[in-house]
Amino acid sequence: MTIEHRRPLLPPDTAVAGPAATTPLLRNQDFQSLWSSRFLAGLGKESGEVAYPLLMLTLAGSAAEAGLVGAAQVATTMVAAVVGGSLADRVNRRAVLLVCDLGRLLLLLAFAGTLLSGHATAPTVIGTAVVSSAFMGVSNPVAMAAIKQLVPPAQMAEAAAQNQIRFFTTTALGAPLAGFLFSLGRAYPFLAEALLYLVSGALILRIRRPMQARHEGTERMGPRGAVLGFVLLARHPILRPMLAWIVCFNLAFTQTGAFLALIATADDRGASHLVVGLTVSLAGTGGLLGALAAGVVVRQVRPSTIFLCTAWAAPVCALALLVAPGVLPLGLIVGCVFAAVPCVNAVFYSYVATSVPDRYQGRALGAVTFMSLLSQPIGILMVGLLFDLAGPTLVFLMMAVVSALAALFTLGPTMRDLPRPEDVARW
Incomplete structure (x- = not known):
């Protein structure tokens, strides 16, 4: 491939961001705060993907309905990711992440209250799972887009590799965590998930560096x-x-x-x-x-x-x-x-x-x-x-x-x- 073919397809940003490349990634407090926040949010999401089907099997006794929850979550995440990507380029990224974490916190506290009161139904479970997946779908591209401002280009591959550790670790830990908490009581997995989102939001507030570059001009939202x-x-x-x-x-x-x-x-x-x-x-x-x-x-x-x-x-x-x-x-x-x-x-x-x-x-x-x-x-x-x-x-x-x-x-x-x-x- 020639150099001419390697020019950017789009105009460069108006601001250059990222800490000095001489700072080791492990000492980059802003990136590590973002990573830790997304780790906790991911752990909550992975535990929820096990807890929701378990709850559906308990309430409805139907594997098909349990599978419906998973299908609804995937479909919601797909659509929400496109919406989240648009928001990440036009809205304050820190604010979007905080709103998503706070939204899931309040949603799961309310849902846990419903479980504790004994009024949970299959539609309630599906609705909660879908709304929670929507928040996660929106927040994922926003958090990933922010990495460009927190990490210099020379360390981008290392940062992406660390993100892979986060993904596979939450996948490994989420299922046993949900299973253990569910054995203690139906509401416990969701109360724990709400707590994880609370700490996740607090970590977002610790990030000092702007999470997006300043752009000249504005773009209207739309398809x-x-x-x-x-x-x-x-x-x-x-x-x-x-x-x-x-x-x-x-x-x-x-x-x-x-x-x-x-x-x-x-x-x-x-x-x-x-x-x-x-x-x-x-x-x-x-x-x-x-x-x-x-x-x-x-x-x-x-x-x-x-x-x-x-x-x-x-x-x-x-x-x-x-x-x-x-x-x-x-x-x-x-x-x-x-x-x-x-x-x-x-x-x-x-x-x-x-x-x-x-x-x-x-x-x-x-x-x-x-x-x-x-x-x-x-x-x-x-x-x-x-x-x-x-x-x-x-x-x-x-x-x-x-x-x-x-x-x-x-x-x-x-x-x-x-x-x-x-x-x-x-x-």
């Missing part, structure tokens, strides 16, 4: 502005092929779909509940280990190598699932794929932060969230339907074929010669 994020991704020479691969990869290896394939296969092979749990845990641990190593990997390994290795390892691992004996090896193989995902995510979000001007950060991130979630329900549905049709063989074959087709996006000249994220900042 056209929200669509700009999708247009930007479609025109961006680096983000476009990356996102195309991510969307297709999620068809084959979305976390929920892969876990469903492992659980169904283990059950089909007569594994005990303990072995099923260990198999899924092995797969999830791979993602956490990858997140812990992502900071070193993104500093030492070329971005092109990270993407190429991850893209082509996925179909190879899917084929290995076809011949793997027993059950536990299946978790190890999927864990190998998940271990590479945090490194890819860290590099991708670094490119978004460094190559997209601050005034468009929110809308770009909102569009990324929407596109990333779009294919996941389809992938989950494919796993379930194919397994019912022909068992695990067809499921693993589908994963291999789809991930191999997705990997073709990495063979273009752009993906084979990616610059480092900090170099993109100087385009």
